[in-house]
Amino acid sequence: MTDDRIPLAALEHGTPFADRHVGPAPAELARMLDVIGVGSLEELGRSAVPDAIREDDLQLALPEPATEAAALAELRELARRCHPHTEMIGLGYYGTTTPPVILRNVLENPAWYTAYTPYQPEISQGRLEALLNFQTMVADLAGMQVANASMLDEATAAAEGMTLVRRAGKSKSPRFLVDADTFPQTVAVIQTRAEPLGIEVVVADLSEGLPEGEFFGALLSYPGASGAVRDHEAIIAEAHERGAKVVVAADLLALTLLRAPGEIGADVVVGSTQRFGVPMGFGGPHAGFMAVAKGLERQLPGRLVGVSVDADGNKAYRLALQTREQHIRREKATSNICTAQVLLAVVASMYAVYHGPAGLRAIATRAHRMAAVLAEQLRRGGVEVLHREFFDTIVAKVPGRADEVVAAARRGGINLRRVDADHVGVSCDETTTRAHLATVWQAFGVDGLDVDELDAQTADALPAALRRTSEYLTHPVFHTHHSETSLLRYLRQLSDKDIALDRSMIPLGSCTMKLNATAEMEPITWPEFGSLHPFAPAQDAEGLLSLVADLETWLAEVTGYDAVSLQPNAGSQGEFAGLLAIRAYHRSRGETGRDVCLIPASAHGTNAASAVMAGMRVIVVRCDDQGNIELDHLRELVAEHADDLAAIMITYPSTHGVYEDTVREVCGLVHDAGGQVYVDGANLNALIGLARMGKFGSDVSHLNLHKTFCIPHGGGGPGVGPIGVREHLAPFLPNHPLQPAAGPATGVGPISAAPWGSASILPISWAYVRMMGADGLRRATLTAVAAANYVARRLNNYFPVLYTGKGGFVAHECILDLRQISKTSGITVDDVAKRLADYGIHAPTMSFPVAGTLMVEPTESENLAELDRFCEAMIAIRAEIDKVVAGQWPADDNPLVGAPHTAACLAQDWDHAYSREEAAYPLGTGAPKVWPPVRRIDGARGDRNLVCSCPPLDAYQS
Numbered sequence: 001m002t003d004d005r006i007p008l009a010a011l012e013h014g015t016p017f018a019d020r021h022v023g024p025a026p027a028e029l030a031r032m033l034d035v036i037g038v039g040s041l042e043e044l045g046r047s048a049v050p051d052a053i054r055e056d057d058l059q060l061a062l063p064e065p066a067t068e069a070a071a072l073a074e075l076r077e078l079a080r081r082c083h084p085h086t087e088m089i090g091l092g093y094y095g096t097t098t099p100p101v102i103l104r105n106v107l108e109n110p111a112w113y114t115a116y117t118p119y120q121p122e123i124s125q126g127r128l129e130a131l132l133n134f135q136t137m138v139a140d141l142a143g144m145q146v147a148n149a150s151m152l153d154e155a156t157a158a159a160e161g162m163t164l165v166r167r168a169g170k171s172k173s174p175r176f177l178v179d180a181d182t183f184p185q186t187v188a189v190i191q192t193r194a195e196p197l198g199i200e201v202v203v204a205d206l207s208e209g210l211p212e213g214e215f216f217g218a219l220l221s222y223p224g225a226s227g228a229v230r231d232h233e234a235i236i237a238e239a240h241e242r243g244a245k246v247v248v249a250a251d252l253l254a255l256t257l258l259r260a261p262g263e264i265g266a267d268v269v270v271g272s273t274q275r276f277g278v279p280m281g282f283g284g285p286h287a288g289f290m291a292v293a294k295g296l297e298r299q300l301p302g303r304l305v306g307v308s309v310d311a312d313g314n315k316a317y318r319l320a321l322q323t324r325e326q327h328i329r330r331e332k333a334t335s336n337i338c339t340a341q342v343l344l345a346v347v348a349s350m351y352a353v354y355h356g357p358a359g360l361r362a363i364a365t366r367a368h369r370m371a372a373v374l375a376e377q378l379r380r381g382g383v384e385v386l387h388r389e390f391f392d393t394i395v396a397k398v399p400g401r402a403d404e405v406v407a408a409a410r411r412g413g414i415n416l417r418r419v420d421a422d423h424v425g426v427s428c429d430e431t432t433t434r435a436h437l438a439t440v441w442q443a444f445g446v447d448g449l450d451v452d453e454l455d456a457q458t459a460d461a462l463p464a465a466l467r468r469t470s471e472y473l474t475h476p477v478f479h480t481h482h483s484e485t486s487l488l489r490y491l492r493q494l495s496d497k498d499i500a501l502d503r504s505m506i507p508l509g510s511c512t513m514k515l516n517a518t519a520e521m522e523p524i525t526w527p528e529f530g531s532l533h534p535f536a537p538a539q540d541a542e543g544l545l546s547l548v549a550d551l552e553t554w555l556a557e558v559t560g561y562d563a564v565s566l567q568p569n570a571g572s573q574g575e576f577a578g579l580l581a582i583r584a585y586h587r588s589r590g591e592t593g594r595d596v597c598l599i600p601a602s603a604h605g606t607n608a609a610s611a612v613m614a615g616m617r618v619i620v621v622r623c624d625d626q627g628n629i630e631l632d633h634l635r636e637l638v639a640e641h642a643d644d645l646a647a648i649m650i651t652y653p654s655t656h657g658v659y660e661d662t663v664r665e666v667c668g669l670v671h672d673a674g675g676q677v678y679v680d681g682a683n684l685n686a687l688i689g690l691a692r693m694g695k696f697g698s699d700v701s702h703l704n705l706h707k708t709f710c711i712p713h714g715g716g717g718p719g720v721g722p723i724g725v726r727e728h729l730a731p732f733l734p735n736h737p738l739q740p741a742a743g744p745a746t747g748v749g750p751i752s753a754a755p756w757g758s759a760s761i762l763p764i765s766w767a768y769v770r771m772m773g774a775d776g777l778r779r780a781t782l783t784a785v786a787a788a789n790y791v792a793r794r795l796n797n798y799f800p801v802l803y804t805g806k807g808g809f810v811a812h813e814c815i816l817d818l819r820q821i822s823k824t825s826g827i828t829v830d831d832v833a834k835r836l837a838d839y840g841i842h843a844p845t846m847s848f849p850v851a852g853t854l855m856v857e858p859t860e861s862e863n864l865a866e867l868d869r870f871c872e873a874m875i876a877i878r879a880e881i882d883k884v885v886a887g888q889w890p891a892d893d894n895p896l897v898g899a900p901h902t903a904a905c906l907a908q909d910w911d912h913a914y915s916r917e918e919a920a921y922p923l924g925t926g927a928p929k930v931w932p933p934v935r936r937i938d939g940a941r942g943d944r945n946l947v948c949s950c951p952p953l954d955a956y957q958s
Contacts, residue, residue, distance in 0.1 A: 014067060016065060016067075016776070017065060017066075017067060017068055017071075017517075017519075017771035017772060017776070018065065018771075018772050018773070018775070018776030018779055018780070020068075020517070021514075021515055021517060021768075021771075021772065021776070021780065021860070021861060022776075022779060022780055022783050022860050022861070023515075023783075023787075023860060023861045023862045023863035023864075023866070024783060024786075024787075024862075024863050024864050024867075025863070025864075028863060028864035029041070029783070029786065029864075031864060032786050032787070032790040032864060032867075033786060035790055035793050035794065036786065036789045036790055036793055037793075041779070041782040041783065041786060042782070044782060044785060044786055044789070044809075045690055045782050045785070047806075047807050047809055048659060048785055048789070048805060048806075048807070048809035048810075048811065049659050049690050049691060050659055050660075050661035050663070050805075050806070052661060052663070052664045052696070053659075053663060053664065053691040053696040054690055054691055055690065055691055055692065055695070058689060058690070058691075058692075058778075059774065060557055060558055060689065060774035060777070060778075061557050061774075062554055062557060062558075062769065062773055062774045062777075063770065063773065064773055065770070065771055065772055065773030065775070065776055066770050066771055066773075067771070068517075068519040068771060071519065071767050071770045071771045072519060072522065072523070072767075074770070075523045075547075075763055075766070075767065077543070078543035078544065078546055078547050079523070079526050079528035079529060079543055080528070080543065081542045081543030081546065082528040082529060082532060082540065082541055082542065082543040082544055083539070083540050083542070084527065084528065084531035084532050084533075084536075084540060085410065085413050085414055085415045085533075085536065085540060086413055086414045086415070086431075086436055087280065087414075087415050087531070087532075087533035087536060088409075088414055088415060088416055088417075088426050088427050088428065088429075088432070088436070088440070089415050089416065089417040089425070089427065089533050089535055089536065090225075090227075090392075090393045090417060090425060090426075090427025091183050091184070091185070091225060091417065091425075091427075091535060091738075092154055092183050092185070092186075092272055092274070092753070093274060093280045093283070093533050093534060093535070094274065094275040094280070094392075094427060094429035094430070095280070095429040095430060095431035095432070095531075096274070096275045096276070096277055096278065096279070096280075096429065096430050096431065097277070097430055097431060098277045098278070098279060098347070098351075099277060099350075099351065099354050099487075101354070101484045101487050101488055101491075102277060102347055102350050102351065102354065102487075102491075103525060105488060105491045105492075106343070106346055106347055106350060106491065107343070107347060107524075107525060108521070108525060109491075109495070110500065110501065110502040110516070110712075111495035111498065111500050111502050111503075112127070112343060112346060112495060112500070112714070112715065113343055113516065113521070113712040113714050113715075114500045114501035114502055114513075114516055114712050114713070114714075115127055115342075115498055115499075115500035115501070115713065115714070115715040115716075116500070116506050116508060116511065116513060116713050116715065116716070116842065117303075117339070117342075117713065117715065117716035118131075118318075118319060118715065118716065119319065119846075120499075120833060120834075120837065120842060120843050121316065121317060121318035121319065121934075121937050122310070122316075122834060122837055122900050122932045122933075122934050122935070122936065122937060123497075123498060123499040123837045123842065123900070123930070123932055123933075124497075124498050124499075124715075125316065125317055125494075125497040125498065125933045125934055126493075126494030126495050126496065126497035126498040126933075127342060127346065127494070127498055127715040127716075128305050128317035128318065128319075129317055129494055129497075130345075130346045130349055130350065130494055131149040131150075131303075131305045131317075131342065131345060131346070131349070132305045132307070132317055132948070132949065132950055133349040133350075133352070133353060133477055133478075133950065134147075134149060134150065134273075134287070134289075134345045134346070134348060134349035135147045135148065135149060135304075135305060135948055135949050136473075136475060136477075136949040136950040137252075137348070137349055137352045137473060137478075138252070138273070138289045138291050139291050139948075139949050140472040140473050140474075140949075141252050141255040141256065141260065141472050141473075142250060142252075142255065142260055142261055142262055142266075142269040142289075142291040143255075143259075143260025143261060143262025143263045143266075143269075143470065144260075144261070144262040144266070144269055144291035144292060144293055145262075145291075145292065145293055145294040145296075145297065146291065146292055146294075146296075146297040146300065146304070146946075146948045146949070147289060147290065147291035147292075147948070147949070148289070148290050148291075148300045148301070148302045148303060148304050148340075149302065149303040149304060149305050149319075149340050149342065149345060149716075150273075150287040150288060150289060150302070150303075150340040150341045150342065150344070150345035150717070151270070151287070151288030151289060151290050151301075151302055151337070151340065151341070152288055152337065152339075152340075152341060152569050152570050152573065152717075152752070153272060153284060153285075153286055153288045153341075153569060153752055153753040153754065154183070154186060154249065154270060154271050154272035154286075154288050154753055155183070155185050155186040155188075155189035155190070155750070155752065155753035156189060156193075156288065156569075156573070156751075156752060156753065157270035157271070157272075157288040157289065157290050158186045158189070158190055158219060158247065158249055158270050159189050159190050159192075159193035159194075160270075160290060160301045160302075160335055160337070161219070161247035161268045161270045161290060162176050162190055162193065162194065162199065162217060162219065162247065163193070163197070163301075163335065164247075164268060164290075164292070164296070164299050164300070164301065164334070165216065165217035165244075165245035165246075165247060165267060165268060166199070166216050166217060167299055167334070168245065168267075168296055168299045169216050169217065169243070169244065169245050170243060171214060171215070171216035171217075171243045171244055172214075172216075173213075173214035173215050173216045174198055174199055174200045174216070175199075175200045175202055175213065175214065175215035175216065176190075176194065176199050176200070176201055176202070176215060176216060176217050176218070176219070177202050177204060177206065177210070177211070177215050177217070177218035177219070177244075178190060178201055178202065178203045178204075178218070178219045179203075179204070179205070179206040179207070179218070179219060179220050179221055179224070180203055180204060180205045180206070181205070181207070181221055181224030181225050181226050181228060182203075182219060182221045182224065182225055182249065183221070183225045183249070183753075184225070184737055184738060185736070185737065185738060185750060185753045185754075186219075186249060186753065187201075187203060188736070188737045188749055188750045189749075189750050189751070189752070189753060190219070191749060192580070192734075192748060192749035192750055192751065193613070195615075195749075196580065196583065196613065196614050196615030197613070197615060198615070202215070206218065206220060206235060207228075207230055209235070209238075210235060210238055210239060210242070214242070214243070215239075215242075215244050216243075216244055216245070217239075217244050217245050217246065217247060218235075218239050218244060218246050218247070219246075219247045219248075219249060220232045220235070220236070220246060220247070220248050220249070221248075221249045221250075222248050222249065222250045222251070222254075222258070222261060223251060223254060223258075223390060223391045223392075223393065226386060226387060226393070226395045226419075226425070227371075227387060227390040227391065227392070227393030227394050227395060227425070227427070228386070228387040228389065228390055229254075229258065229387075229389045229390055229391055229461075229462065229463055229466060230389075231264070231463060231465060231466055232246075232248065232261075232264055232265075232266075233264040233265060236248075236264060236265035236266060237265055240265065245267040245268070246265070246266055246267050246268070247266070247267065247268040247269070247270060248261040248266040248268070248269050248270070249269075249270050249271055250269050250270070250271045251271060251275075251391065251392075252271055252272075252273055252275070252276065252289070253275050253276070253360065253363065253364045253367070253392075254364060254391040254392070255468070255472075256357070256360045256361045256364045256468065256472070257361065257364050257365065257368065257391070257462060257467065257468055258391065258462065258466050258467070258468055259466045259467070259468050259469075259470075260468065260470060260472075262291075262293065263470065266293070267292065267293050267296065268290065268291070268292050268293070268296070269289075269290070269291045269292075270288065270289065270290050270291075271288065271289055272286050272287070272288050272289070273286065273287045273288070273289055273344070273345065273348035274286035274287075274348075275429065275430065276347070276348035276349075276351040276352060277347050277348060277350075277351035278344050278347050278348060279525075279527075279530030279531065279760065280530065280531065280532060280533050280534070281524075281529065281530050281532070281758070281759060281760025281761075282529065282532040282533070282534050282541055282544055282754070282756065282759035282760055283534030283752075283753070283754020283755060283756060283757065283758070283759050283760075284534075284569055284718070284752070284753075284754050284757060284758035284759060284760065284761075285341055285343075285344050285569060285717070285718035285758035285760070285761060286341065286344055287340075287341040287342075287344040287345040287347075287348050288341065290302070297321075297946060297948070298321060299334060300321075300334070301334045301335035301337050302335070302337045302340055303319055303340050303716065304319065304320045304321055304948055305317055305318070305319060305320065305948060306318060306319070306320025306321070306942045306943070306946055306947060306948050307942065307947040307948070308937055308938050308939065308941050308942030308945075309937070309938050309941060310934040310935040310936060310937050310938070311898075311935040311936045311937075311938075312902075312904070312905060312935050314934060314935075316934040316937045317937075318937050318939055318942055320942055320943055320946060320948060321943055321946070335609065335613075336572040336575065336576060336606045336609035336610040336613055337570065337572050338570075338571070338572050338605070338606050339570050339571070339572070339706075339716055339717040339718075339719045340716050340717045341714075341717040341718055342714050342715035342716035342717045343712075343714030343715060343717065343718060344714075344717070344718060345717075346715070350487065350491070352473065352478060353477055353478055353480075353481050353487065353490070354481060354482065354487050355482070356473065356478050356479055356482055357471075357472055357473040357474075357478060357479075359482070360473075363430050364391075366430070367391075367392040367428050367429050367430060367432065368391055368392055368428075368460065368461070368462065369455060369458075369460075370392070370428035370432045370437065371390060371391070371392045371393065371394060371426075371427075371428040371461070372458050372459070372460060372461045373437065373451060373454050373455050373458050374394065374426060374428065374437050374440060374441075375390070375394045375461065376454060376457070376458040377437075377441055377446060377448060377449060377454055378394075378396055378441065378444060378446055380446075380449075381441070381444065381445070381446030381447065382446070383396050383397070383398065383444050383446060384396065384397040385397075386423070388461065389461055389462065389463045390461050391461075391462070392427055392428045392429060393425060393426065393427040393428070394425070394426055395419055395423050395424070395425045395426075396423065396424050396425075396426065396444065397422060397423055398422060398423070398424055398444065399422050400421060400422060401422075402418050402419070402420065402421050402422055402423060402424050403418065403421070405424050405443050405444055405445075406418045406424060406443075408442070408443035408444075409439065409440060409443035410537075412439040412442065412443060413439070414436060414439055414440060414443070415533060415536050415537070415540075416440070416443070417535075424444075426440055434451040437451060438451075475949075475950040477950060497933040498715075499837070499840070499841075499842050499930060500715075501513060501515075501516070501712075503840070503930060504840055504841050504842055504866075504930070505841065505842070505858065505862050505866045505867075505869070505870055506842040507791075507841075507842070507844045507856045507857055507858050507870055508842070508843075508844055508845045508855075508857060509657065509813040509814075509815070509844055509845040509848075509854075509855025509856055509857045510604070510655065510682055510683065510813065510845060510848070510855065510857065511707065511713070511845065511857065512682075512685050512704070512707035512708060512812075512857060512859055513713065513857075513859060514685070514707075514710065514784075514859040514860060514861040515710070515859075515861035516710050516711070516712035516764070517710065517767075517768070517771075519767060519771070520710055520763075520764045520765075520767040520768055520771075521712070521764060523763040523764075523767070524760055524761055524763060524764065528543070529544055529759075529760050529763065530760055532544065532759075532760075534738075534739070534754040534755055534756070534759070535738045535739065535755075538739065538741055541759075544759060544762075545741075545756075547762060547763060547766050548566060548756055548759065548762060550766060551564075551566065551762055551765060551766050551769070552564040552565075552566060552722075554766075554769045555703060555722065555724060556694075556724055558688050558689075558692070558769075558777065559681075559684075559692055559693050559694050559701060559703065559724045560692025560693060560694030560695035560696075561693070561694035561700075561701070561724030561725055561726060562694070562725065562726050562727040562730060563724070563725050563727070563729075563730040563733060564722055564723065564724045564725075565577065565722055565723050565725075565733040565734050565743060566720065566722040566756050566757055566759075566762065567722070567733075567734045567736070567742065567743065567750065567751055567752050567754075567755065567756060567757045568702065568720070568721040568722060568723060568734070568751050568752060568757060569718070569719065569720060569721070569751075569752045569754070569757040569758045570717070570719045570720070570721050571606070571681075571682065571702055571704045571706075571719055571721035572606045572609075572610060572721065573721055573751050573752060574681075574702025574703070574704075574721030574722060574723045575606055575607060575610035575649075575678075575680070575702050575721070576610045576613055576614060576751060577702070577723050577733070577734050577748070577751045578678055578700040578701065578702055578723045578725070579597070579610055579611060579613075579614035579616065579647065579649075579678065580614055580732070580734075580748040580751075581700055581723070581725055581729045581732035581733060581748060582614075582646060582647045582676045582678065582699070582700065582729070582732075583595075583614055583615065583616070583646065583748075584732040584748050585676065585728065585729055585732055586646060586676075588731075588732075591674070593643065593644050594643075594644055594645060594646040594674065594675070595615060595616050595617055595644055595646055596616065596617050596619055596641045596644045596645050596646055597611040597614075597616040597617065597618055597619070597646055597647050597648070597649060598619055598620075598621050598634070598637055598638075598641075598645070598647070598648040598649070598670070598675075599611065599618055599619070599620055599621065599648070599649050600620070600621045600622075600623055600629050600649075600650060600651075600654075600655075601620050601621065601622055601623045602623050602627060602651070602654055602655040602656055602849045603649060603650070603651055603655060603680070603849075604651060604655060604680055604682060607649045607651075607680060610649075611647075611649065616646055616647070619637060619641070621633055621634050621637060621648075623656075626658075626803060627654060627656035627658055627802070627803035628654065628656075628658065628660045628662065629650070629654075629660065629662065629666055631662060631665065631666070631669075634648075634666065634669060635669060638669050638670060638672075638673045638675075639673075641673070642673045642674070645670065645673050645674060645675040646675060646676065647670070647675050647676045647677065647678050648666070648670045648675060648676075648677055648678065649678040649679075649680060650663070650666065650677070650678070650679055650680065651679070651680040651682060651683055652679050652680075652683065652687070652693065652698075653683045653686045653687075653811035653812065654683075654803075654811075655682075655683075655849045656802070656803040656815060656849060656850075657683075657788070657803060657810045657811050657812070657813040657814050657815055657855065657857075658803050658804065658805045658810060658811060659686070659805045659806075659809075659811050660805070661805070661806060663696060663697065664696055664697055666697075667696070667697025667698065668697065671697070676699045676700065676729075677697055677698045677699050677700075678698070678699070678700050678701065679693045679698040679700075679701045680701065680702065681693070681701040681702050681703040681704060681708070681724075682704055682707065683811065683812060683813070684701075684703055684704070684707070684708040685707065685708045685780075685781060685784050685812050685859070685860075686781060686784065686785060686811040686812035686813075687781065688708065688777045688778065688780070688781045689774065689775075689777050689778025689779075689780075689781050689782075690778065690781055690782070693724075694724060694726055698726075699725065699726050699728075699729055700723060700724065700725045700726070700729055701723065701724050702721045702722065702723045702724075703721065703722050703723070703724060704719065704720075704721060705719070705720035705721070705722065705761075705762075705764075705765045706718065706719040706720060709764075709765035709768055709769070710764055710765060710768040711761050711764045711765060712764075718758055718761060719758075720757060720758050720761065720762070720765070722757075730744065731744050731746040731747070732744075732746065732747060732748055733747050733748070734747055734748055734749065734750055734751045734752075735747030735748075735749065735750065736750045736754075736755040737750065738755065739755035739756075741755075742755030742756060743755075779860075780860045781812075781860070783860035784812045784857075784858070784859055784860040785809075785810075785811060785812055787812075787858035787859065787860060787862060787867060788810050788811065788812050788813050788814050788856070788857065788858055789809055789810055789814075790858075790867060791814060791856055791858055791867060791870070791871060792804075792810050792814040794871045794875075795816060795871055795874055795875070798874065798875055798878040799816035799817065799818060799821070799854070799874065799878065800816070800817045800820075801814050801815065801816060801817070802814075802815040802816070802817040802850060802853055803815055812857055812859075813855055813856060813857035814855070814856055815849075815850060815853045815854070815855045815856075816844075816853060816854045816855075816856060816874075817850075817852070817853050818832065818852055818853060818854065819851075819852040819853070821878075821881060822852055824885055825881050825884050825885045825891075826884070826891045827881050827884060827896050827897070828852075829846045829847055829852055829853065829854055830846065831896040831897055831899065832854065832874075832877055832896065833846050833854070834896075834899040834900050834936055835877055835880070835895060835896045835899040835900070835922075836873060836874075836877070837899065837900035837930075837932045838895070838899050838900050838901055838919065838920065838922055838932070839873040839876075839877075839922055839923065839927075840927070840928055840929060840930040841869070841870055841873050844856040844857075845857075856870075858870070872923070873922075873923070876922055876923060877896070880894065880895055880896055880922075881896065884896070889913050889914055890913055893912055893913045893914075894913065894914060895914050895918055895919050895922065898912065898914075898919065898936075899919075899936070900932035900935060900936065901919040901920050901932070901935070902931060902932055902933065902934060902935055903920075903931050905919075905935060906919065906920055
């Protein structure tokens with residue numbers, strides 16, 4: 001008798017996580033491989049990946065894969081090793097309460113966190129509306145004309161403000177003034193950004209007046225880092241008289257009580273919306289902001305949501321002024337930022353929607369009153385408080401006693417800011433209680449009174465001349481959804497207008513929209529991680545820093561590098577950090593003249609913009625007819641620039657979706673000329689477990705954790721863009737003035753405001769690597785390559801695949817060439833993209849890196865049914881194009897040029913050459929249906945008539 005029993009050891013752990021993450025089941029994978037023409041994933045790897053870089057026997061030194069339950073248990077243990085205190089340090093990071101309705105329905109909702117950047121606006125109306133609310137909130141509170149859809153953090157926003165006023169101003173001076181009462185991390189990031197650009201940063205006490213000499217701009221803080229609230233109107237006016245523009249770093253919550261910076265003459269206003277319901281998270285992610293005065297809106301970096309109309313004349317939202325985008329302007333781009341902090345901007349905007357103007361004012365008033373009462377009792381107890389006028393932060397003078405006071409408060413569970421040996425800073429916020437005040441008084445050696453009695457005796461500390469009298473947040477959206485029921489339904493209505501990964505495959509080339517597993521996402525809202533202040537003593541974050549160390553080690557292992565920095569909080573910032581490391585390395589060797597950066601014509605647009613930011617000159621290397629780097633041209637350029645070559649930036653596999661077999665030769669040519677090799681890690685999902693960049697010739701790479709390592713895109717952010725470097729570049733990684741452990745003493749300075757960047761979302765990538773293990777990561781890579789080759793094989797006869805590598809294989813993505821089809825039919829890639837919305841599918845990447853093409857990246861997470869759904873939709877669309885070519889449908893009246901189709905348009909009189917059924921149900925009524933909320937949007941009109949905040953509700957009705 002046969003024993004069919006399964007051993008207990010095989011049952012106790014359940015299904016391996018890799019089986020949940022990787023979409024195709026074994027039988028499905030076999031069918032895919034059969035279509036591709038290979039017998040196994042390993043054969044596919046040997047066929048597609050060049051022998052010169054492939055590591056067939058690669059054994060990654062990673063822990064054995066853990067189950068979801070085991071990984072979460074380990075993360076719980078790491079969380080237990082974190083010890084958040086009541087954080088009264090301030091410096092731009094404050095306690096806040098995330099309303100549970102927003103926590104559950106935005107931060108923890110895949111309809112919001114798995115969405116992509118709204119480049120297909122017709123199926124992104126929900127998050128575009130939420131971002132328009134954000135822009136309105138910021139512009140109103142700042143008193144400015146236009147605000148963008150968020151920045152990476154406050155410090156980098158300030159640095160972008162500096163470069164904006166330099167571009168927009170007429171002054172030829174290289175000097176930029178920074179008020180000494182500015183957050184130290186902001187000053188440091190500005191200095192890091194300024195040095196390669198030849199900008200001279202002058203830090204001075206501007207409360208004493210402007211220094212002599214010319215300058216192109218100045219940064220003022222409102223309130224200052226010390227908490228002081230000063231009237232900057234006169235100094236701004238004087239700066240303008242002297243031909244300079246002024247950036248004001250402002251606290252958005254304070255602006256509910258203080259005059260708006262726009263009312264006192266600011267040209268640019270920057271800051272953070274962290275305290276609008278976003279946890280501190282040991283530094284991030286948080287949505288920074290930038291708002292500008294009239295006339296500067298076309299200089300804004302980052303993304304900007306504008307209002308236009310659709311084909312039926314109805315109001316519709318879209319990204320405006322996209323010609324500023326990096327992939328179009330390259331080295332002439334306004335900045336290298338290609339992501340925002342959309343998910344966090346949505347949280348902040350909904351915090352304002354939920355509380356409304358009166359609620360925000362009440363929160364601000366409470367924080368101010370706490371600080372006023374705190375200061376009053378300190379003064380009564382004989383402690384000198386430096387400023388009489390402040391919002392929520394004070395600095396107390398305690399000669400020689402600062403360490404003693406900070407230690408005493410810490411014993412009481414509160415972290416204060418040690419300014420220096422003689423001064424201590426204290427910040428109040430939404431979460432400050434009467435008990436906290438008593439503990440702080442005790443730490444200073446002052447007896448506390450009854451807080452309510454003291455409150456009645458204490459005047460406000462806001463300057464009378466700076467009290468706000470202007471209205472803000474007057475649009476109905478900020479007055480409508482104050483009950484949880486109303487906000488819940490509003491959030492649902494918005495998310496229903498979008499297509500995210502919870503509804504459909506998002507096959508965007510170069511963007512790697514893969515599964516963001518729930519087990520990976522769960523820890524990001526744990527209070528042990530979320531409540532940590534980035535400048536608190538490092539021992540408070542022992543567990544999270546242990547996680548950081550693990551992740552750095554694992555990322556170094558999978559890439560073949562020697563060291564990793566997790567500080568850059570976007571891929572663009574990783575590029576900048578990597579190029580700064582190269583620049584510093586050359587300078588350490590006395591080779592200051594090396595400033596040429598070679599960039600292939602096919603490269604990501606951010607590469608060129610980042611090189612310019614790092615003080616380099618960009619020279620383009622041609623690509624051949626197969627999309628590969630043209631080696632003869634590279635040899636010419638290397639020979640020509642042997643003395644001034646700094647680096648080459650390449651993407652591998654290439655942006656064309658091909659494993660170029662000359663990559664070692666490319667690296668060798670550049671190294672022989674004394675240059676360094678930067679490999680853009682955007683396409684790393686095609687390499688893990690197969691080849692390592694640090695071993696085949698690269699010196700530095702940035703890695704997109706929001707692509708390969710499962711941090712979700714969040715509708716256009718957050719992201720994390722760490723860099724890996726070989727040993728000789730390790731001394732030049734980013735560091736931070738407030739956390740020595742964050743980087744080497746010889747580092748290039750901080751890239752981001754927080755020492756470890758967006759630390760609170762690093763558990764996502766930690767969990768992914770921990771649960772996949774070495775074999776799972778290799779399997780994911782090979783399956784992603786299989787998915788791309790399967791799509792390429794299925795669609796090649798309908799839409800020719802533009803580039804392939806040896807044997808006709810692609811890497812993890814393929815480019816479908818529509819140029820000849822467009823020439824014969826008049827149907828454009830735009831038409832195809834919009835038509836896919838009628839099929840309930842998000843479009844691939846349009847016209848990048850080649851105009852008139854679609855770049856498709858399926859990822860390893862999609863099963864065969866979803867791959868086939870996409871292929872069948874594309875095949876059906878080709879049949880529709882053929883009907884146009886054959887004359888069955890007119891060129892100007894067919895489902896493609898009419899797409900997308902809303903339910904409302906079907907209910908109108910129908911006078912088209914195609915039927916309602918053909919418009920709305922191209923695969924039949926049995927197929928799942930997602931209704932686009934608007935029809936084709938008129939982008940040109942939106943750019944001509946720029947409206948970037950909530951307009952009157954009837955302003956855009958036809």
